[in-house]
Amino acid sequence: MRAVVYKGPFKVAVEQVADPKIQHPNDAIVRITSSCICGSDLHMYEGRTAAQPGIVFGHENMGIIEEVGPGVTTLHKGDRVVMPFNVACGFCKNCERGFTGFCLTVNPGFAGGAYGYVAMGPYPGGQAEHLRVPYADFNALKLPQGNEHEEDFAMLADIFPTGYHGTELAQVSPGESVVVFGAGPVGAMAAYSAMIRGAAVVYVVDRVAERLQKIKEIGAVPIDFSKGDPVQQIRQMRNGDGVDKGIDAVGYQAVQPGEKDKEAPSVVLESLIQIVNPTGMLGIPGLYVPSDPGGIDPHAKHGQILLSFGKLFEKGLRLGTGQCNVKRYNRYLRDMIIAGRAKPSFIVSNNVSLNDASTAYEKFDKRVEGYTKVILKP
């Protein structure tokens, strides 16, 4: 079959690879109908990870069940499904408590597995014609037959639950004020989720005009950090007050306001410590890594960040981190889509043929021509 194969920094190719096979009784084979490119794919694409050439990319996958192993109970050929980006067993100490992003079974020696990602286990990605899904009863979520909501459902693999996860880590509740740093796909989904959960007001900080425009359209308040310190901007709007909750949807590649593209890994966390009120909570779905070869200094290279921990303590803040346990949320977010109560596809910018993946990666990496969220179609 055809698949997107990593060839080295800034290079992917659509090549012929071996078809996936049922390897275990609980496996299923899915014929992919949509597979998105994720911002985190770019970490590998840009050569900023230990990824070796040969990896098939793609962890945001949906499609149609083609074949199931003899141990699969609830799935049948023809079922339409979407898979969490996490690969999880469903029965380990972490999975049984809902922490499917930290499965202890599927990636021995590490807590958590994923499709098509360096160090996340031996699971080829779904930017391809077919995908093997382990523990399929657990890892595939059924969707209504047909092709309605295809783009919305595709967001259930990662980006919608991941944004929602930020609001869950921060325990966003009705009537609260919230700030989200970052208006990329995760930040937009976090802001959207905060609105869904009934936040009174949601401020979203970014500097890209198109992103801020979309933020405005969903009813949140855009804050352009290229026009001044976002903390001050928000305090001014609130007569000096801060906010109840904060979400970091940026992560370790944050850049210093005012200094174009200069990385400042702690700048978002520091801003959150400043703007979130005492007793508040921070939800941090934005990625921080323990090792970053491309870090700006030795500390950054080792995933170390200098934090105003004394101030954080003085305010009695709490924070939650980590990759999303997609399965905790995807069923409920799916039902919101079906009921017409959520339409996360507003962030999708392009549907592109799988054959054109190489160009799509390049454009997405450079954020040219409005490439913000791309779905590959085999």
Next chain:
Amino acid sequence: MRAVVYKGPFKVAVEQVADPKIQHPNDAIVRITSSCICGSDLHMYEGRTAAQPGIVFGHENMGIIEEVGPGVTTLHKGDRVVMPFNVACGFCKNCERGFTGFCLTVNPGFAGGAYGYVAMGPYPGGQAEHLRVPYADFNALKLPQGNEHEEDFAMLADIFPTGYHGTELAQVSPGESVVVFGAGPVGAMAAYSAMIRGAAVVYVVDRVAERLQKIKEIGAVPIDFSKGDPVQQIRQMRNGDGVDKGIDAVGYQAVQPGEKDKEAPSVVLESLIQIVNPTGMLGIPGLYVPSDPGGIDPHAKHGQILLSFGKLFEKGLRLGTGQCNVKRYNRYLRDMIIAGRAKPSFIVSNNVSLNDASTAYEKFDKRVEGYTKVILKP
């Protein structure tokens, strides 16, 4: 000052009563600008309680601070405020945990106090020109100056938080399916709150066309129980499935579908036990009383209800009851109103001069001329 005084079954009068005075250093006197008539006022009005003539009615009060006692810290003359219907001390074992509806201080021998209500303590109501507010720092919520959102804020005294309380007791979460029994003010507010909290779909059961119309307008699904068993209607819409959560916004004066106005105190609870799925939760803000002189049979008179407890247990259901702890929610619901994210005044039907209270009670009791939620203006 003028006040609405209970004279006996089906009779209230606007009379001159003594002006309230500061009796304790923590008291404040509020000049009432809006005071609503509540469905629970009708229990007294209809003579179905032990209320004696002479009570000044009114527990849904808002207005302007006129005077504060020497112990009041954060309120000042001229502040615009709304008061929870509960009177609470703020420092007893229940208040300190947020159970302000069950204060152990203000109504000795009973857990909970309120304004203008039989057996809820010595606190005259606010259907009057002025109101004494005990422990004013704790019991008055500040509002923005001016008169914007007057009707919306008036809903913060009782009906909006009480509806919201139903969703809290049932722990309604984003993406869930919910049924609300009753589309009166509490039921409408419960459905509205469920929508605010991100429910995927909310079914609301009633038989009054105007109410069901409003339910439709807020995006919920009206179920007319005069057209057939609501449990069957909902299952049919859901391909046989039940719902995740249920709310009883009716209480002990429920009537039997098909048998006009014949009371059947357990009918709503029984329907909830049938339609809510295993592992679900029931939120019960609708009133049940331990003693009802007008009950249809000896059990009803003693507040006893025959329940399918075996079925409830088999399904592993959980339920929560009790009057609302308004102070838990009113600050956040206020902020939603200010931000334009909630507009609970859609249930207000009439603004009436305090002088016309007698007629207003009569019309509201008979539900004539669209009298569903009436605000008295002194």
Next chain:
Amino acid sequence: MRAVVYKGPFKVAVEQVADPKIQHPNDAIVRITSSCICGSDLHMYEGRTAAQPGIVFGHENMGIIEEVGPGVTTLHKGDRVVMPFNVACGFCKNCERGFTGFCLTVNPGFAGGAYGYVAMGPYPGGQAEHLRVPYADFNALKLPQGNEHEEDFAMLADIFPTGYHGTELAQVSPGESVVVFGAGPVGAMAAYSAMIRGAAVVYVVDRVAERLQKIKEIGAVPIDFSKGDPVQQIRQMRNGDGVDKGIDAVGYQAVQPGEKDKEAPSVVLESLIQIVNPTGMLGIPGLYVPSDPGGIDPHAKHGQILLSFGKLFEKGLRLGTGQCNVKRYNRYLRDMIIAGRAKPSFIVSNNVSLNDASTAYEKFDKRVEGYTKVILKP
């Protein structure tokens, strides 16, 4: 193999039955080392259910893995394991949220499955030499090799988690006062769990001297209801106060104090409504059934109970019901046993050869010779 087979009311026999086989890739076969008789087995034994002759009893099972299917990942021949009494799939909507007692997969048309129990699915019990365990990775909990703590670990299949479940449903927290009705195995485990969770004081109501003695030994306060109304006894001890939380470990076969052995299905619930303070919670692990052929009156036969719901509402009580989701707790309770912090085997009265099961059932049913908790040894 030999197994305990139900032959009809008050009659079981140890007979030869077919050996269990791997039927599905996720199955495992366990050689039983301990299988307890449960109080709920007596419901079938006494002919008070729809159970037909031929059922192999036994849902409290532990033993050694003998064989695993090709889909089993984490279990191996020789592993020592204990199984929750629930049979669960691990991937349905209920299992994924931890409600393994209400699995939607293993017992089609019903939420929940179990071994050796009427209407709980096609799963023979473990009062036998061997047991087939479906979805074995999910349903078997590994234990330390050897035979240490055999009796303690045997309690993990049902009775210890079920008692603990009562404290979880009532959200028993450190420093609280708690009442438990019933000092049988579930009640004793509920009281023991409340102590483990840091309750300040735990009252346990029963009338059997030996049981009350054990209650005293674990540091709880025995209340003998044959010596007077337990509600009054507790209030007297507490200077008139009630308690924070209550647990019903009796269920529908409760008997009226003072009237020996006359069933009064609501008496425990009514006592809880009286003695638990406003804002309190009731945890109800004691069994209530939707249909009881032996019920004392038509309502009881249909699982209907007359409850003082008005009083319950006035107090703002919350309650939780349903059979235990064993898998939620068994891993942690196991670790307490291993660490020497819990020793639930104090309730075990007898270890009996499987061959003597018939006599054991008879004695246990009559509670003669101290038969309170019996372990069958194949």
Next chain:
Amino acid sequence: MRAVVYKGPFKVAVEQVADPKIQHPNDAIVRITSSCICGSDLHMYEGRTAAQPGIVFGHENMGIIEEVGPGVTTLHKGDRVVMPFNVACGFCKNCERGFTGFCLTVNPGFAGGAYGYVAMGPYPGGQAEHLRVPYADFNALKLPQGNEHEEDFAMLADIFPTGYHGTELAQVSPGESVVVFGAGPVGAMAAYSAMIRGAAVVYVVDRVAERLQKIKEIGAVPIDFSKGDPVQQIRQMRNGDGVDKGIDAVGYQAVQPGEKDKEAPSVVLESLIQIVNPTGMLGIPGLYVPSDPGGIDPHAKHGQILLSFGKLFEKGLRLGTGQCNVKRYNRYLRDMIIAGRAKPSFIVSNNVSLNDASTAYEKFDKRVEGYTKVILKP
């Protein structure tokens, strides 16, 4: 009256100061019977804060009500009471949600007030004969009359709730494994609280033999960090596994293992990130400050700490910080003491006359002669 007055670094004196007076209707005057010296008093004593001479020390206070203002409702002359170290109003946005350590009223411009502490508001301390208690109904917890449990109850002002707070921030649950860094009074109370909450095993890291001995006596596992890396020691005991939850009861004055008394502000947090398992939680009651004139380097002086945030994120850890909201816990911890279920006084080393406060401070600061927790008796 006599009081302990701060005179400058390493110098306090017992001097005559003005008697406290009722200044507000909600005040009470308490005759002190016990007032403890807290480790945080030493921060001021050692001159490591901005404290100016003249401050009366003492925030761990208990005694007898001597006089109440006209607004006080539930306290009377002669009542025995203990006060949280926090001064709080009871009605602000933070207090009403139970965050009494972050009161917005009592210390304008800052979230949180306390007795006798720099920057915590104008509230003289209680190492004196009398103490003024603002909002006395809210801030004084009643105790049984007499003098039983005097030392235990004195621990309710700060140290027992603060240790317990650590277990609450980490959500320690029955059956979990926990590590506590620090076996001083807060660490000992955190370990004790973890045991009370049912932890399976609690490791406590320190290097002082006497402290580790006490840890052993309460059933926890002492880890002597002077004998090797505590992370490795614990992993070794657990066959390589980490622990579920971690508590930092040390704070910013942590010292590097192996390098006597050299401060290393991040060493405890780094160890927690290493030893706590993925999905775990960190409770951080140990003090971190935004400004430390005596910090070892410029970052430390500004309360900045270098953290392995990438590793923390990879593990999906959550953490909670901040000073304890004593009022959330003190009522329940009191009830455990009364019931004989908790005896926190095991950490008290000395009862000393108030007149000898100067010497007591000196000995406690040097930790000589077993001075670990000192109660001053006026």
